[in-house]
Amino acid sequence: MSSSQQLEVGEGEESGLDEELRKQAVRETGRGSASPAGRKVTFGFHLVEGKTPHGMEDRHVAEFRRLEDGNEVGLFAVFDGHAGADVATYLREHLFDDILREPGFWTDTVDAIRRTYHRTDRRVLEMTEEEGDGEERRRRNAGSTAVTAILINGERLVVANVGDSRVVACERGGPARQLSVDHEPLRERAAVEARGGFVTEIHGDVPRVDAQLAMSRAFGDRGLKDHISSDPDVAIEDVGAGAGTEFVVLASDGLWKVMSNQECVDAVRGTADARKAAAELVGEALERGSADDIACVVVRLH
Structure with a gap:
């Protein structure tokens, strides 16, 4: 964690929060800030357990790190697990960690992230190899979405995703702009059938997919792996001060099912x-x- 980051965690800090929200099981909530390359960035996160x-x-990640080479990166992610939380965890x-250690991350970022996603999926499948009945079989077929965003020195945002967790950006005074790709079965029917x-x-x-999974790409899902992919869509955005990006929102589909971008x-x-927010x-x-x-x-770029 960067020395410039201040993290506060608590529940119900704002008295104006809706009563229904307070009734929900709040699992994590907090905020932080950093000043990469002299630019202030603040972030906040909030997680609730559903019904x-x-x-x-x-699961989520929201933190800043100063790397040994002097670069400072903001790491933000949402992982939406299914059939258990093992893969998301x-x-x-x-x-x-694996992305940042991947050879070529700084010179061929897109290819490095794709290689890391694929290798991570192989490790996840090895982790869920156990055979058995009941809970063991359920864990064997566990999986997760992933949407990751790496903010490099407050200037570049590298977004990658598999599944239907989503990241949306907004320029000052402008409309919403989706940076990730929803990997939905109908959208990728041809690839699934192939x-x-x-x-x-x-x-x-x-x-x-196969009457089971409501997405066409994911980590894990051993029983469906022949028919789905862990290949991420990757995009690199200029979010420097001149780009006008005001904030970025990452969320699992529990939000996007009921709210538009x-x-x-x-x-x-x-x-x-x-x-x-x-x-x-x-x-x-x-x-x-x-x-x-x-x-x-939520990540705000000031």
């Missing part, structure tokens, strides 16, 4: 405190009926 009959499966603990899988469309349910940025724009976004999603786990990270 589904399992424990909290979302592994990604939280290892993915950024691998020997199929996509179901059942009334009252979302489209699913524009509704999200409109809500954040009026709240200067990043942690409060994240909490208010989660509260709005709950008001709109989201029953899923929600992890939300």
